[in-house]
Amino acid sequence: xxxxxxxxxxxxxxxxxxxxxxxxxxxxxxxxxxxxxxxxxxxxxxxxxxxxxxxxxxxxxxxxxxxxxxxxxxxxxxxxxxxxxxxxxxxxxxxxxxxxxxxxxxxxxxxxxxxxxxxxxxxxxxxxxxxxxxxxxxxxxxxxxxxxxxxxxxxxxxxxxxxxxxxxxxxxxxxxxxxxxxxxxxxxxxxxxxxxxxxxxxxxxxxxxxxxxxxxxxxxxxxxxxxxxxxxxxxxxxxxxxxxxxxxxxxxxxxxxxxxxxxxxxxxxxxxxxxxxxxxxxxxxxxxxx
Amino acid sequence: xxxxxxxxxxxxxxxxxxxxxxxxxxxxxxxxxxxxxxxxxxxxxxxxxxxxxxxxxxxxxxxxxxxxxxxxxxxxxxxxxxxxxxxxxxxxxxxxxxxxxxxxxxxxxxxxxxxxxxxxxxxxxxxxxxxxxxxxxxxxxxxxxxxxxxxxxxxxxxxxxxxxxxxxxxxxxxxxxxxxxxxxxxxxxxxxxxxxxxxxxxxxxxxxxxxxxxxxxxxxxxxxxxxxxxxxxxxxxxxxxxxxxxxxxxxxxxxxxxxxxxxxxxxxxxxxxxxxxxxxxxxxxxxxxxxxxxxxxxxxxxxxxxxxxxxxxxxxxxxxxxxxxxxxxxxxxxxxxxxxxxxxxxxxxxxxxxxxxxxxxxxxxxxxxxxxxxxxxxxxxxxxxxxxxxxxxxxxxxxxxxxxxxxxxxxxxxxxxxxxxxxxxxxxxxxxxxxxxxxxxxxxxxxxxxxxxxxxxxxxxxxxxxxxxxxxxxxxxxxxxxxxxxxxxxxxxxxxxxxxxxxxxxxxxxxxxxxxxxxxxxxxxxxxxx
Numbered sequence: 167x168x169x170x171x172x173x174x175x176x177x178x179x180x181x182x183x184x185x186x187x188x189x190x191x192x193x194x195x196x197x198x199x200x201x202x203x204x205x206x207x208x209x210x211x212x213x214x215x216x217x218x219x220x221x222x223x224x225x226x227x228x229x230x231x232x233x234x235x236x237x238x239x240x241x242x243x244x245x246x247x248x249x250x251x252x253x254x255x256x257x258x259x260x261x262x263x264x265x266x267x268x269x270x271x272x273x274x275x276x277x278x279x280x281x282x283x284x285x286x287x288x289x290x291x292x293x294x295x296x297x298x299x300x301x302x303x304x305x306x307x308x309x310x311x312x313x314x315x316x317x318x319x320x321x322x323x324x325x326x327x328x329x330x331x332x333x334x335x336x337x338x339x340x341x342x343x344x345x346x347x348x349x350x351x352x353x354x355x356x357x358x359x360x361x362x363x364x365x366x367x368x369x370x371x372x373x374x375x376x377x378x379x380x381x382x383x384x385x386x387x388x389x390x391x392x393x394x395x396x397x398x399x400x401x402x403x404x405x406x407x408x409x410x411x412x413x414x415x416x417x418x419x420x421x422x423x424x425x426x427x428x429x430x431x432x433x434x435x436x437x438x439x440x441x442x443x444x445x446x447x448x449x450x451x452x453x454x455x456x
Numbered sequence: 457x458x459x460x461x462x463x464x465x466x467x468x469x470x471x472x473x474x475x476x477x478x479x480x481x482x483x484x485x486x487x488x489x490x491x492x493x494x495x496x497x498x499x500x501x502x503x504x505x506x507x508x509x510x511x512x513x514x515x516x517x518x519x520x521x522x523x524x525x526x527x528x529x530x531x532x533x534x535x536x537x538x539x540x541x542x543x544x545x546x547x548x549x550x551x552x553x554x555x556x557x558x559x560x561x562x563x564x565x566x567x568x569x570x571x572x573x574x575x576x577x578x579x580x581x582x583x584x585x586x587x588x589x590x591x592x593x594x595x596x597x598x599x600x601x602x603x604x605x606x607x608x609x610x611x612x613x614x615x616x617x618x619x620x621x622x623x624x625x626x627x628x629x630x631x632x633x634x635x636x637x638x639x640x641x642x643x644x645x646x647x648x649x650x651x652x653x654x655x656x657x658x659x660x661x662x663x664x665x666x667x668x669x670x671x672x673x674x675x676x677x678x679x680x681x682x683x684x685x686x687x688x689x690x691x692x693x694x695x696x697x698x699x700x701x702x703x704x705x706x707x708x709x710x711x712x713x714x715x716x717x718x719x720x721x722x723x724x725x726x727x728x729x730x731x732x733x734x735x736x737x738x739x740x741x742x743x744x745x746x747x748x749x750x751x752x753x754x755x756x757x758x759x760x761x762x763x764x765x766x767x768x769x770x771x772x773x774x775x776x777x778x779x780x781x782x783x784x785x786x787x788x789x790x791x792x793x794x795x796x797x798x799x800x801x802x803x804x805x806x807x808x809x810x811x812x813x814x815x816x817x818x819x820x821x822x823x824x825x826x827x828x829x830x831x832x833x834x835x836x837x838x839x840x841x842x843x844x845x846x847x848x849x850x851x852x853x854x855x856x857x858x859x860x861x862x863x864x865x866x867x868x869x870x871x872x873x874x875x876x877x878x879x880x881x882x883x884x885x886x887x888x889x890x891x892x893x894x895x896x897x898x899x900x901x902x903x904x905x906x907x908x909x910x911x912x913x914x915x916x917x918x919x920x921x922x923x924x925x926x927x928x929x930x931x932x933x934x935x936x937x938x939x940x941x942x943x944x945x946x947x948x949x950x951x952x953x954x955x956x957x958x959x960x961x962x963x964x965x966x967x968x969x970x971x972x973x974x975x976x977x978x979x980x981x982x983x984x985x986x
Contacts, residue, residue: 268921271921274921275921278921294876294877295875295876296874296875296876296877297876297877298876298877298878298880299877305877305880307877307880307888307890308880308881308882308883308888309882309883310882310883402883405883405884406881406882406883406884406885407881407882407883450920450921450943451890452880452888452890452918452920452945453880
């Protein structure tokens with residue numbers, strides 16, 4: 167069979183493949199040797215791959231290769247290596263008290279770096295990527311704190327959550343006043359609350375009634391002057407910062423339905439150094455109190 | 457035409473100067489006619505001896521062994537000098553010391569990847585100044601264009617690393633295996649212990665040079681004396697050994713084995729440079745107006761005695777035998793010619809012996825050949841539009857680089873405004889913006905800076921994690937040749953709320969020298985209520 171392909175092309179003197187298309191014949195030009203050898207080397211290289219790495223699919227799994235390399239175990243190894251690298255500083259972070267961390271530039275930098283990542287993973291969905299907050303979720307950058315803005319207060323809030331199932335949780339509810347206050351009374355209290363921070367009242371609303379009702383119903387938690395109470399998480403109503411919003415409808419809604427935003431417990435879910443790092447990170451957003 | 461048959465057949469890559477029109481199809485004839493008509497009248501037809509180029513050779517040609525003969529002369533001396541200078545710089549430069557104080561490496565030329573610095577004597581470049589590399593590349597490209605416009609491919613002939621190392625490897629080869637004739641004879645002869653010893657000695661020396669080449673390469677990336685010590689004791693990083701291995705292999709292969717094939721088949725420059733040359737560029741030229749018709753010494757003297765024309769070329773093939781790329785320069789300007797001028801030296805020696813004037817092969821132009829044929833004076837146009845333009849571009853690009861290098865600041869500031877939240881309303885109604893600021897100190901000493909912000913009334917800057925000094929001053933210390941990142945908060949305490957966006961200017965001042973760096977950013981406030 168090979169013989170019939172030995173036809174020699176008259177012009178070039180090269181053997182042909184015997185293929186003929188409308189009188190055009192294909193020359194049997196050999197591949198360049200360098201190309202051929204490169205090809206052979208790649209084949210040998212591929213065999214090396216089968217030996218070293220997982221390659222051939224089996225019924226369950228695949229051949230392992232002498233290195234038994236696996237993408238998943240490689241990640242685990244990398245993480246373990248990272249843990250070893252971070253080890254000394256993580257130990258320091260776990261041992262140091264919060265003021266000690268804040269006082270040491272090296273620990274502060276490390277804690278902030280750790281905190282930044284942990285914040286993005288765990289806190290940002292509610293509080294925003296930079297802790298800017300949203301309606302009902304506190305802005306962590308400002309200087310108004312429901313439960314206290316000292317670094318220890320922040321840590322406690324992170325650790326035990328707000329209105330969570332933990333025994334040491336931050337607790338205290340704004341109860342609903344539906345059925346307790348009449349519509350005009352709700353309107354009067356709402357406008358009185360707004361007036362505490364200098365916001366204007368609606369025309370025809372009796373602010374004196376509001377003041378009286380506030381003293382009877384609200385002052386227990388929010389204080390006689392409306393300055394709030396951090397023990398109960400009752401917000402200061404005299405400042406410019408509103409967790410929900412400052413418009414009257416939102417305030418009336420809060421009075422009628424009550425408020426009780428929750429924050430989960432992080433103790434047990436995050437490691438000790440990470441909780442500390444988060445506290446430091448949130449503290450250095452800029453709102454932290456001395 | 458018997459003289460031509462004595463010459464070796466020209467290789468396939470020689471430019472086709474003219475083709476005799478046998479077996480032309482009608483279309484080819486039409487194209488040829490059009491080309492002939494399109495030719496400018498001034499271009500004289502090529503002389504007959506250039507027409508003998510086999511264009512129907514195989515697509516792939518096996519390499520012909522080249523045994524360049526050694527030669528002495530002016531251009532050879534220039535090549536030796538260039539070889540000494542370029543290789544001397546390459547091998548020894550890493551060991552040149554430059555005192556930069558205790559906080560910086562003391563190597564004159566160092567590419568420091570781990571700390572992301574490039575040192576060149578008194579210049580230190582940071583990664584963000586990599587645009588100087590663009591300037592260098594522009595200078596290199598236009599410099600090459602200029603060289604090409606003045607005297608053809610002199611880069612290829614004298615300065616290209618491929619040429620320089622190949623030249624060195626040829627010298628080693630001649631040392632062990634003898635000059636052209638001896639080497640050819642020995643290669644053709646059966647193997648003997650002597651031949652094996654010579655070849656082994658050559659390859660060993662080649663490998664040593666190649667190894668040294670790789671060794672010098674890695675010294676540009678780490679402290680040279682330390683790395684040499686580490687290499688000797690086996691403590692150097694694996695990357696160093698890897699790169700030495702790679703460069704040993706490439707040097708040994710390219711300079712020892714591939715040689716002119718790199719220029720002919722791999723390198724893009726011959727193609728680009730061929731497009732850049734023009735009729736005024738001084739290329740290595742066989743002055744066929746003087747050389748043709750060529751006859752042997754004896755015959756030419758007989759003919760001359762009889763009053764018949766006989767050129768100065770005696771067809772001794774010395775120009776071919778010395779050529780490192782194995783071409784025949786008498787076939788005219790061609791891809792394989794690297795313009796090294798070695799054939800000029802070879803031809804001059806022959807002409808001297810024959811008592812004929814030298815310069816039968818010389819740096820010259822085809823225009824001059826035509827001029828001499830017509831009895832007109834030769835002309836050289838070194839200063840012309842092309843060379844002036846290249847020189848101007850070099851001067852401008854170089855000038856800009858020198859100016860910016862000389863006047864660049866040694867301190868810098870960059871500012872990133874917080875993205876979330878854009879601004880923070882405080883409980884007393886004032887508005888605060890937070891910024892991440894990176895301060896750059898390019899000096900080799902520690903410096904103290906003070907930061908101020910202009911553009912909004914009643915501002916106060918708070919520094920996160922940076923307590924003020926005992927004297928109450930808020931200074932930022934940045935270590936030598938380092939950067940420092942600081943998070944700062946600017947608060948507008950004025951009773952009226954700030955505009956939704958105000959332009960602010962951060963100014964960084966070195967408290968010792970008073971040098972400043974500035975950066976504009978914005979201060980955001982609540983959107984105005986509708």
